Amino acid sequence: xxxxxxxCESNHSAPGGLSNATLSPACKDLQExxxxxxxxxxxKSQNKFLNKxxxxxxxxxxxxxxxxxxxxxxxxxxxxxxxxxxSKHLVLLQxxxxxxxxxxxxxxxxxxxxxxxxxxxxxxxxxxxxxxxHPVSEYDIYGFKTVPEDDDEEQxxxxxxxxxxxxxxxxxxxxxxTGVKWENYFANTVNREMARTPELKNLIRYGIPHEHRSxxxxxxxxxxxxKYRDKCCPGYFDSLLKKALEKPNPASKQIELxxxxxxxxxKHYTSLTSEGIQKLQNVLLAFSWRNPDxxxxxxxxxxxxxxxxxxxxxxxxxxxxxxxxxLMSADYYTKTLLGSQVDQRVLKDLLSEKLPRLHAHFEQFxxxxxxxTFNWFLVVFVxxxxxxxxxxxxxxxxxxxxxxxxxxxxxxxxxxxEELLKLQDQMSIFKYLRYFTRTIxxxxxxxxxxxxxxxxxxxxxIQNRRAFHLxxxxxxxxxxxxxxxxxxxxxxxxxxEKRDAISDDDEDT
Numbered sequence: 001x002x003x004x005x006x007x008c009e010s011n012h013s014a015p016g017g018l019s020n021a022t023l024s025p026a027c028k029d030l031q032e033x034x035x036x037x038x039x040x041x042x043x044k045s046q047n048k049f050l051n052k053x054x055x056x057x058x059x060x061x062x063x064x065x066x067x068x069x070x071x072x073x074x075x076x077x078x079x080x081x082x083x084x085x086x087s088k089h090l091v092l093l094q095x096x097x098x099x100x101x102x103x104x105x106x107x108x109x110x111x112x113x114x115x116x117x118x119x120x121x122x123x124x125x126x127x128x129x130x131x132x133x134h135p136v137s138e139y140d141i142y143g144f145k146t147v148p149e150d151d152d153e154e155q156x157x158x159x160x161x162x163x164x165x166x167x168x169x170x171x172x173x174x175x176x177x178t179g180v181k182w183e184n185y186f187a188n189t190v191n192r193e194m195a196r197t198p199e200l201k202n203l204i205r206y207g208i209p210h211e212h213r214s215x216x217x218x219x220x221x222x223x224x225x226x227k228y229r230d231k232c233c234p235g236y237f238d239s240l241l242k243k244a245l246e247k248p249n250p251a252s253k254q255i256e257l258x259x260x261x262x263x264x265x266x267k268h269y270t271s272l273t274s275e276g277i278q279k280l281q282n283v284l285l286a287f288s289w290r291n292p293d294x295x296x297x298x299x300x301x302x303x304x305x306x307x308x309x310x311x312x313x314x315x316x317x318x319x320x321x322x323x324x325x326x327l328m329s330a331d332y333y334t335k336t337l338l339g340s341q342v343d344q345r346v347l348k349d350l351l352s353e354k355l356p357r358l359h360a361h362f363e364q365f366x367x368x369x370x371x372x373t374f375n376w377f378l379v380v381f382v383x384x385x386x387x388x389x390x391x392x393x394x395x396x397x398x399x400x401x402x403x404x405x406x407x408x409x410x411x412x413x414x415x416x417x418e419e420l421l422k423l424q425d426q427m428s429i430f431k432y433l434r435y436f437t438r439t440i441x442x443x444x445x446x447x448x449x450x451x452x453x454x455x456x457x458x459x460x461x462i463q464n465r466r467a468f469h470l471x472x473x474x475x476x477x478x479x480x481x482x483x484x485x486x487x488x489x490x491x492x493x494x495x496x497e498k499r500d501a502i503s504d505d506d507e508d509t
Contacts, residue, residue: 141210142309143267144387179209186212194219204399205451207392207443214310220398221315224322237286237314244285251288251296255281262301263383269305279308283317287324294324297333299378306382306394319398323380327401329466333378336477338470343377343402344370345469346462347409354410354454358417365426372433377405385412385437392443403459404450411450415440 140146185203194200194216208216222229233239244252259277263269268276283304288295303323307316324333332339348369352359362369376384381393397404413420416436423429440446 139267140387142387142391144263145265145267178203178207179211182209182212196223201399204395206447208395213391213395216395217307217310217319217398218315221311221319221322224326224398225318228321228325229318237317240286240289241282244289249288249292249295252285254298255284255288255296255301258298258301262305266305266309268309276305276308279313279316280305282313283308283320286317287320290321291324293330294333297337299375300324300333302379302382306380306390322398327397337378338473338477340374340378341473342466342469343406344374345473346465347373347377347406349465350406350410350462351413355413355417358413358420361421362429365424365429367426367429367433369433371430373409376409377402380405381408386441389440389443389446392447401459403457403462406462407450407454407457408446410454411446412437412440414449414453415446 138146181203185199204216229236259281260269260272262280266276268274269280271277280301284296284301287300287304294300300320304316304320307319311319329339329342331337348359351362351369380397381390384390385393393404393408416439419436420429420432423432
């Protein structure tokens with residue numbers, strides 16, 4: 001065998017070697033092996049070349065991505081600066097307009113009027129321009145009108161606010177994207193149910209992205225009402241709605257009257273033909289049948305309307321149940337608004353502890369904060385702060401509960417504490433309090449104040465304060481009812497012939 005292989009090698013290496021027909025099987029195998037070795041060497045060289053190409057392309061791709069991120073960041077910075085410049089331009093026009101336009105007509109007057117008119121035009125993308133800020137559209141992503149149609153001065157203020165909001169959003173986009181964090185969270189929980197965790201709590205506190213809010217809100221609502229929902233038969237919502245439509249209850253008329261007054265600045269509720277109006281009516285009617293003790297309370301319409309912006313009818317109904325029956329106390333939306341009154345006193349206590357200077361300032365000028373803050377609690381800040389902040393508050397509220405409202409209420413005062421302390425009479429303080437919340441645009445800063453600047457903030461403390469004030473308010477209500485009954489008896493005794501003419505409204509009064 002050794003001799004055969006030697007001969008084969010010599011024949012293989014000899015010039016003009018033997019033909020394949022005369023080669024032995026061993027020689028053929030050796031020849032095939034040589035061919036495979038050559039092919040292997042060729043593949044190795046090709047692989048080495050391709051790996052080098054891939055490495056170079058990866059470096060180029062990474063460098064291109066870095067340049068792209070830098071350009072995006074630079075563009076966002078420039079857009080934010082342009083928004084700020086345009087905002088300052090509008091503020092200047094607002095300052096100049098009144099004294100100039102109040103004088104006689106002249107060239108300067110016409111210039112100012114034309115500048116105001118141009119500034120208030122809604123931007124469109126039909127005419128692309130270099131370094132043009134992102135257009136301030138007529139409605140925001142939630143459907144709320146960004147610029148009112150009536151008063152020029154109000155339009156200027158609203159557009160300044162819209163530009164500043166755009167500037168803040170562009171600045172935030174340069175940081176680690178909240179959207180990326182949420183995508184990572186959902187990627188890690190793709191094969192399991194969402195559950196309460198510190199990670200989810202922190203994510204929710206800093207805002208749920210628009211595209212994920214429906215999913216997360218639905219989960220939060222189901223978490224709150226599971227104990228009720230599990231006891232209900234399938235089609236529970238539809239059966240309630242059917243009863244309400246067939247046999248109207250006392251709340252039906254008031255619900256119908258309040259539909260058009262719910263969110264008139266939102267395109268989903270602007271007219272009787274708007275898509276949200278019928279859904280809103282259905283949700284409120286079904287709830288009034290489910291909870292006759294509450295029936296309908298002004299404020300529930302706005303809560304349901306906000307829920308419907310992200311949830312289907314049935315889920316919005318359960319969201320209303322979650323807020324009125326789970327998150328808030330049972331007597332929050334009853335006739336006496338007992339729970340709401342109690343929370344106003346708790347807020348006052350917390351203000352004296354967390355912001356003592358501001359509390360003393362309000363006490364000095366006898367400012368009744370509940371005239372402003374009562375509505376914050378009743379409708380969870382709807383129509384009190386800009387829409388971006390409203391939905392961020394709702395995100396945390398649906399997950400954590402009413403403690404969030406106290407946190408944000410205190411944070412709002414902390415945000416404008418220095419400005420409030422400069423006001424030195426009751427009238428100017430109250431006038432400022434009526435609109436100051438809508439001047440707060442930096443949602444990230446406000447959130448940091450609410451969840452970091454107000455710590456420690458245990459729920460047990462709020463519950464203890466609620467229990468303390470609840471007894472006091474109940475006692476006061478009993479005293480008021482006794483006075484009312486005494487008054488009615490005295491009136492009946494003094495004028496027995498007029499008793500029949502007294503209406504129920506008079507008695508309530």
